[in-house]
Amino acid sequence: MVDLNELGRRAKRAAQDLATTPTEHKNAALNAIADALEDAQEAILAANQADVEDGREAGLSDAMIDRLTLTEARMGGIAADTRRVANLPDPVGEEFDAYTLPNGLRVRKRRTPLGVLGVIYESRPNVTVDVSALALKSGNAAILRGGSETLRSNMALIEAIRAGLDAAGLPADAVIYIDDTDRAHVLSLLRLHRYVDMIIPRGGAGLHAFCRENATIPVITGGIGVCHLFVDDSANLASAVDVIQNAKVQRPTVCNALDTALIHEAVAEAFLPQVVGRLREDGVTFRADPRALDVLNGSPGVEAAGPNDWDTEWLSLVLGLKVVDGLDEAIAHIQAHSTGHSDGILTRDEAHADRFVDVIDSAAVYVNASTRFTDGGQFGLGAEVAISTQKLHARGPMALKELTTYKWIAVGEGHVRE
């Protein structure tokens, strides 16, 4: 029987140790974890094989099975990623905003770990290692809860992670896994505000909503993107086709993939047949508004958009097409339908680009680029723990620095308040 309060206490104690663990020691532990994962590879793959077989019997989709499956190559990648986190800069301990008050009190801020992270995720077992490594590097403990379909894989991975921590002389409780699949424990974790400082859900819209509804701890919601690109009348149309193709096709199943292209009416006749012709070759089908339908006029793979299509995150090879009068209507559409993830304008008009960037309130706003760049790796952060579409704490790709907070330090010489 899992006692979440007891797990919370243990994680908190480990977090207190990690908060003052030097960078070199944390890096040594990350390398020890990579070693331990390699040493335990056979056992991990066997556990994963059992999960995969059960998953097949339970009728999981091929896509789910693929996400669940570990191979020697994938295990090599996981160990390499863990060593790579050891090479990233440590955000903890950085001091900033230092100043001396008129009374002589010296004030500064110091970056510190958040404490204990609660991570709730689905299927992919690599998340277990990924999140553990990022939490450790940033000085945080983590309580993990993966999907029941990956329990054996996760338990085997966790055993190696904790062995690595132990080998490096750090508390194994820096990473705790809730190994009881009773869903009540998810609820308990969401309400463990006495010990847990941040909840990170990694999964679909349903998981995010469940966390937001039930947590008494701040939740980083995100990962849901109804993303737009607006093709302005001054856009380079050849480039615009390339960008829209990339944003829709390069990896359609992810949150920063394009969902709706808005086309300025002045270029609709020239542009729509081009973009439809090109993307159809990639297997894309289209949901068009009446004006776009008129232009495309019976083109195969194009159907009329339904009332909910503008609010749908497709996660597949479907693209919404809508003709707009111009920048204002494009902005109004995005304000009404964007989930605040990634939205962009394709234009050669600088004033239009500026206005779009000023007014569109999304985590990432693009000018003449694909929405697919909203990603910790692409933005050069070296890692990614989540993409936030809420506004507190961090927005867009979150990496090591976003797993920290700060404390105020004030040093006086017997200073008292007047």
Add this chain to the structure above:
Amino acid sequence: MVDLNELGRRAKRAAQDLATTPTEHKNAALNAIADALEDAQEAILAANQADVEDGREAGLSDAMIDRLTLTEARMGGIAADTRRVANLPDPVGEEFDAYTLPNGLRVRKRRTPLGVLGVIYESRPNVTVDVSALALKSGNAAILRGGSETLRSNMALIEAIRAGLDAAGLPADAVIYIDDTDRAHVLSLLRLHRYVDMIIPRGGAGLHAFCRENATIPVITGGIGVCHLFVDDSANLASAVDVIQNAKVQRPTVCNALDTALIHEAVAEAFLPQVVGRLREDGVTFRADPRALDVLNGSPGVEAAGPNDWDTEWLSLVLGLKVVDGLDEAIAHIQAHSTGHSDGILTRDEAHADRFVDVIDSAAVYVNASTRFTDGGQFGLGAEVAISTQKLHARGPMALKELTTYKWIAVGEGHVRE
């Protein structure tokens, strides 16, 4: 009948306008609000008089009545504070973390308003103006919900605020007040995540817990301080008495006032009689652990500490006294009992100061200074909307900058992801 969804929609629309309103225009509106408050002073004081009379009849304590009462002088202060906010720097629009990726994509972050703030508060009507001014300056709309005992005062203040906004040509819905005292509306506000980006409770521990339990929106919890000072064996004892007196006595009813003094055993015999002798003159009584009791030996005003006393935020002239073996025990006590608000060490030993600062995980950590400095005004922020003791987004005093988030802006030339 108040429709929270409708209020949310209106606030959100106003927030979209405010997000791109130039600083000068926001400042003009703040000055217009100050003018409107002065123009309406008679009506506001009359409304307040009615609230005060009802409060007296309802048996509110003198302290509550005092907090509720507006006078000509207080109204002058409120208008002056509003004009002062106009003179603070505007955090919105600041750009930072700019860099160019190897592929040439130019990335930067821009500071933007959060959007819509939900503020739930008790008694003091000046909060109505204070929060409205800070929200407006930082480009946010606000939905306010004050205590029912101040409804008429708040309605009169809000009328002036909205008149000021209107006179300045900004949407009056930048500040919306929930004028129905049905408590169900508080719950609805806490669940209005579609429109509200941050909840700020201003009140006691009960209000904070209620918000945390029920909100689906991130809540800035804070304002609860069980604060400690540790008198090390190397402390300047004369200075330590001054600092402890200041931290306890200067304003005992607030969250950054001292609750427990921890005394190194090596100086307990010298120090305890001094501190008790001095603070007794201010009317302080003491709750002492057995070792401190031994030293103080029947001293008037000193009684044995009960089991919950170390976890009590006194908010009054009571001070806990505990003798500890040294730094480690002091740290352990603080880790067990601190609410993470403000804790400090009084020492001349630099290594002890460093260790204390490293290990104590509170919003503000002090060396040789009173805990009473944890305050936006004292720390030079020019304002304060709350003191956060949670770790996400902002910690300690929160002012204008802490009412903002950021967006990523990426500018390319037809950039696509490989």
